[in-house]
Amino acid sequence: MTDQSTAIWLRGERAPRGRAPEHTRGEIAAAAVRLADRQGLAAVTMRALARVIGTGAASLYRYVATRDELVELMVDEVNGEFELERRPDASWLDQMVDLAHQARDIYRRHPWMIEALDTTPTLGPHGCSYLEHALATLAVTGAGGRTRLEAIGVFSGLVRLLCKAERDRQQPGPPSARMAQRNAYLSSVAASGEHPHLAAAFAETSEQSSSEGPQYQGIPAAPSDGQFDGQFDRIVRRTLLGMLHEGDPD
Amino acid sequence: MTDQSTAIWLRGERAPRGRAPEHTRGEIAAAAVRLADRQGLAAVTMRALARVIGTGAASLYRYVATRDELVELMVDEVNGEFELERRPDASWLDQMVDLAHQARDIYRRHPWMIEALDTTPTLGPHGCSYLEHALATLAVTGAGGRTRLEAIGVFSGLVRLLCKAERDRQQPGPPSARMAQRNAYLSSVAASGEHPHLAAAFAETSEQSSSEGPQYQGIPAAPSDGQFDGQFDRIVRRTLLGMLHEGDPD
DNA sequence: CCCTATTCGCGAACGGCGTTCGCACAATAT
DNA sequence: ATATTGTGCGAACGCCGTTCGCGAATAGGG
The missing domain is CATH 1.10.225 (NK-Lysin)
Known part of the structure; x- marks a missing residue:
């Protein structure tokens, strides 16, 4: 690694002297993005990513100073998907x-x-x-x-x-057991009689969706995707x- | 632990039979909140919290099924600080x-x-x-x-x-080395000549604050706290x- | 064309994490 | 007094990010 104390974007990717690296940042970032797309960000561990790339975990540190920096790479890779054309006609x-x-x-x-x-x-x-x-x-x-x-x-x-x-x-598939717990508690709260507004809103939410209502921010949300x-x-x-x-x- | 498969709020805190627990959920939650207030959420590890309380790490699992559940306890503890009086006069x-x-x-x-x-x-x-x-x-x-x-x-x-x-x-104190990296890179981007708007905005930001401008969402933000x-x-x-x-x- | 400087790959190990296991032990119900 | 039921918790497991150190590979200078 060139100089670990400066931002990764200022560090040169290839050293002029010595043995040539077998991979590139782009390659690594792309593989990490694919892995995260399929298994989630938590699945992107140094070891797992190294296995996918076909190398050792320690080797990744030749390209990246820390895991956070790897995520930075991934984020910027994906940020490249924006199409930033100028459109002077639109407001x-x-x-x-x-x-x-x-x-x-x-x-x-x-x-x-x-x-x-x-x-x-x-x-x-x-x-x-x-x-x-x-x-x-x-x-x-x-x-x-x-x-x-x-x-x-x-x-x-x-x-x-x-x-x-x-x-x-x-969310796909069966509610994740954790979700089931939440809904069970919310149901009990609704049934308790206190919190009448909550009970009404929760009932209104559950009446349309066949299964239990999913949640956002701990707050049950209806499948109002049309809106x-x-x-x-x-x-x-x-x-x-x-x-x-x-x-x-x- | 009573029944690990239901939400913590539905689980009874005290079992009627057997030995009495030495702590309470509230006590543990309060200690965890204090610890997080002082050292941040990452410092609230099972072992660290146990040490603060004066017990063993494994003992905490008699009160909480998982670390996430502990955080739930902490969040709800703090949510209790809202004062929810009815005020029919206000809009x-x-x-x-x-x-x-x-x-x-x-x-x-x-x-x-x-x-x-x-x-x-x-x-x-x-x-x-x-x-x-x-x-x-x-x-x-x-x-x-x-x-x-x-x-x-x-x-x-x-x-x-x-x-x-x-x-x-x-943020207090000296910029966290990570911040320094970001600002160094941003400065170089600004100096590069491309991204003129970014350069202008960044200059405008740095001119007032003595040190480098801190950031939000990767975006430099000015100390416009008055507004x-x-x-x-x-x-x-x-x-x-x-x-x-x-x-x-x- | 070899030599040496320099970098790369990476097995092994470290410390810390969340969590589980199993047992000694305390409190209650009979 | 005994049986029953929880509790406290040391020890251990598996996984994590990260570091160390060394052998292998490459490039430039003679």
Whole structure:
């Protein structure tokens, strides 16, 4: 490893002298992304990834200083899936909504990204391109750099939040035993008579879905996926306007 | 342990027969909260908590089936800090904003709660009281149970998001070496000439704060704390209105 | 073309984690 | 007094991220 004390993006990938490495960062990142797509982020351990690549676990540390840095690589790899064309015809708001839709598609393709960004808030090259694009898009609002940065941060977090809600709503297969516990407790609370609003809302939720209602943030959510896209757009629009304009809404 | 297959809130704390336990859930939860307040959530390991309490690590499993369940206990313990009085005089929106302020204060007191809710979205007794309160508050909007549940989920997530932004903005002491790496890379990107908007915004950010600008979501954020509260309220209000009303804004 | 400097691959080991096992022991019910 | 039922917990298991050290591979300089 060249110099472990600087960011990975500033470290050269290949040393000019000595033996040549057998892999590349891109190769490793791609393999890690595939693994996470299939088995979740927790399954991406150094040993498991090394096995997939066909090498030893310790070898990975020739390419990456720590596991967190590996996740950074994965995140930036996936951030490269954004298509950041300029579209001067559309309003800044529509362009941001388009960005939000792209992010939503990416989260659907790579659900582990939702958790990965909980712990890994770093900007790689692709992240910088994304940020540059968003900053440029918001330039026409007249807002200052600080305001726009803040807005983009909240915007990204909000999109992630909504996508997490969507994902948690439609979990596959049988409820995960943990979920069963939650629903059992919620049912008992509903049946207890206190918390009448909760009981009503919970009943309303369960009446449509055949199985127990899934949850988000510990809060039961109905399979109202038909309305999801509309909600998504409206919330994103409102929030952006709230941050970047004083008055008038949608 | 009574029956490990049902939710902890349905399990009796004390068994009628046999030897009496030396601790209580509340005692353990409180100790864990204190530990997390002081050293962060990662420092709350079974062994460390046991040492604080003055017992063996394995003993904790008499009170809690898993570490996640311990975190659930901690979260619900802290959720008990909400003051949920009825205030029929205030508008539903003002009441929700008050709830958001309370949550913000709680996150300031217990910063680890922000991360704890990333992984632990379960409702305990206090969580149910909170949810009941919020549902009741939103009842006057005329929205259905499903819509209100969804709105409360996004509302809570958004508040947490904003508080995380605030927390990451004002980190104490010297930048954590990891931060230094990020800023070094961002500086190099800014200096590279591509990404002009990013360069401008980054320069604007660094000019005021003496040290390097801290970040949120990988995005540098300025110390605009004076405006934070205003932003906070406006975003929360807008988003709530966006979810619960079709037309008119604030 | 060999030699030496330099890097790479990686088996083995370390310390720490969550969790399980099994047993000695304490409290209660009979 | 005895049987029953939980409890406390030392020891151990398996997995994790990470480090060490060394043999093997490569490249540039003579």
